Amino acid sequence: MGKTLTQKIWEEHLVRRDSTGEDLLYVDLHMLHEVNTPQAFDSLRAAGRTVRRPELTVATEDHNTPTVSTSRAIQRPDALEQSSLLRSNCAEFGVRLHRLGEPTQGIVHVIGPELGLTRPGMTIVCCDSHTTTQGAFGTLALGIGTKQVEHVLATQTLSIRRPGDMAVTVSGRLPDGTTAKDLVLALIAQIGTAGGQGHLIEYRGEAISRMSMEGRMTLCNMSVEAGSRAGVVAPDETTFDYLRHRPGMPTGADWAAELAYWRTLVSDDDATFDREVDIDAAALTPYVSWGTNPAQSVSLDGRVPAPTAFTDPAERTAAERALAYMDLRPGQLMRDLAVDTVFVGSCTNSRIEDLRAAAAVLQGRKVADSIQMIIVPGSAAVRRQACAEGLDAVFTAAGADFRQAAGCSMCAALNEDRLRPGQRAASTSNRNFEGRQGRGSRTHLVSPAVAAATAVAGTLAAPTDL
Numbered sequence: 009m010g011k012t013l014t015q016k017i018w019e020e021h022l023v024r025r026d027s028t029g030e031d032l033l034y035v036d037l038h039m040l041h042e043v044n045t046p047q048a049f050d051s052l053r054a055a056g057r058t059v060r061r062p063e064l065t066v067a068t069e070d071h072n073t074p075t076v077s078t079s080r081a082i083q084r085p086d087a088l089e090q091s092s093l094l095r096s097n098c099a100e101f102g103v104r105l106h107r108l109g110e111p112t113q114g115i116v117h118v119i120g121p122e123l124g125l126t127r128p129g130m131t132i133v134c135c136d137s138h139t140t141t142q143g144a145f146g147t148l149a150l151g152i153g154t155k156q157v158e159h160v161l162a163t164q165t166l167s168i169r170r171p172g173d174m175a176v177t178v179s180g181r182l183p184d185g186t187t188a189k190d191l192v193l194a195l196i197a198q199i200g201t202a203g204g205q206g207h208l209i210e211y212r213g214e215a216i217s218r219m220s221m222e223g224r225m226t227l228c229n230m231s232v233e234a235g236s237r238a239g240v241v242a243p244d245e246t247t248f249d250y251l252r253h254r255p256g257m258p259t260g261a262d263w264a265a266e267l268a269y270w271r272t273l274v275s276d277d278d279a280t281f282d283r284e285v286d287i288d289a290a291a292l293t294p295y296v297s298w299g300t301n302p303a304q305s306v307s308l309d310g311r312v313p314a315p316t317a318f319t320d321p322a323e324r325t326a327a328e329r330a331l332a333y334m335d336l337r338p339g340q341l342m343r344d345l346a347v348d349t350v351f352v353g354s355c356t357n358s359r360i361e362d363l364r365a366a367a368a369v370l371q372g373r374k375v376a377d378s379i380q381m382i383i384v385p386g387s388a389a390v391r392r393q394a395c396a397e398g399l400d401a402v403f404t405a406a407g408a409d410f411r412q413a414a415g416c417s418m419c420a421a422l423n424e425d426r427l428r429p430g431q432r433a434a435s436t437s438n439r440n441f442e443g444r445q446g447r448g449s450r451t452h453l454v455s456p457a458v459a460a461a462t463a464v465a466g467t468l469a470a471p472t473d474l
């Protein structure tokens with residue numbers, strides 16, 4: 009019987025299978041950031057162990073770091089402690105750390121691909137749920153917890169039960185102005201936040217083949233918001249073109265050999281999936297979230313739903329609670345909702361293509377007086393590229409605040425960038441949970457183009473509304 013892409017990668021990395029059904033997988037790349045890691049290093053030290061493969065372990069500073077300047081000190085004492093522990097732990101155990109201020113620093117899921125660390129067929133783990141992002145390269149990229157981080161540090165292996173395979177086939181083409189972000193919000197609205205639970209999602213179909221690497225990363229990034237352990241896209245010419253000139257890529261015959269292997273990383277025609285979902289790309293429109301989980305999303309053309317529209321009692325209760333928290337009434341037009349803040353950033357949408365999309369809308373326009381717009385690059389390299397293309401001038405002329413330093417920023421409000429209680433944001437991030445962008449904050453998840461159009465209009469808007 010044929011194999012799926014994830015089966016192929018899994019088998020290639022299988023060290024052994026134990027009697028309980030747990031598999032021990034070899035890990036090709038272990039990524040770290042300041043959150044969730046101090047305890048793992050403490051336990052490692054207490055057990056008298058070292059990092060088994062420091063050269064396959066890479067760290068960056070992203071969650072707690074300031075964005076106004078690379079030289080600003082971290083303000084929150086606990087965040088400062090976490091960050092200094094990452095620095096001392098990396099120094100002690102010989103792990104390469106991409107520090108704030110270095111040209112290679114950035115959000116962990118943004119720098120992996122950028123630095124050529126992420127390659128098809130690899131297993132990648134990181135102490136962060138959105139590690140799924142890197143599945144866009146045909147890698148098995150999994151988020152892990154602190155206990156597992158310690159295990160991987162010590163052994164370079166991960167103990168894990170194999171999830172099922174799920175195919176999401178997106179046929180047809182996305183209409184102009186509808187992006188990977190809209191697709192993934194529509195998908196999660198359709199299948200729910202548990203729709204991918206117990207599965208690894210493979211995205212396939214014409215719309216995926218036509219999608220840029222940035223778009224595929226956005227899609228795979230939010231796979232975890234559908235409850236899935238990972239999202240993957242089979243590598244193709246788009247992937248190879250993205251990787252060809254990355255640092256450390258092989259050249260000549262070695263590149264040809266890599267390519268030949270990477271081309272085998274596709275699901276066989278007769279491979280079977282445990283669950284299949286089909287989506288018609290042509291029927292999609294820009295999507296926005298109205299509630300407090302990503303599944304509570306509708307078309308921008310739509311209205312805030314009434315809780316009575318949900319037949320499932322749990323969903324109805326969740327909708328009631330979300331409307332109260334978000335201060336919304338059933339029937340309100342999404343386009344009528346005014347926001348205070350627009351945030352373009354996060355590992356979902358902070359890459360160069362996202363910044364270009366925002367700049368294309370802001371070009372020759374002004375951010376509304378009522379709005380604060382902040383744009384935070386996903387990495388120092390994205391910022392340099394944006395400046396080289398003159399996007400910084402577009403942002404500044406429009407009245408947006410293009411931050412100096414890369415990081416997670418207002419996505420999770422672990423640094424100083426946060427909303428005040430009751431403030432409403434259009435945000436290109438991936439989570440709209442209660443309090444996610446600061447205590448009492450209200451988040452509407454959107455694409456970069458919708459974010460920028462909203463900044464100009466003052467209310468949720470698409471570029472075509474301007």
Ligand SMILES: CC(C)[C@H](C(=O)O)[C@@H](O)C(=O)O
Pocket residue numbers: 043044071135136137138151420
């Ligand atoms: C802090 C980190 C562990 C967390 C995650 O795992 O995703 C964060 O990145 C998030 O997005 O909520």
Ligand code: SF4
Pocket residue numbers: 070071115136138354355356415416417419420437438
């Ligand atoms: S940008 Fe947001 S979602 Fe991504 S890793 Fe940082 S906090 Fe998590």
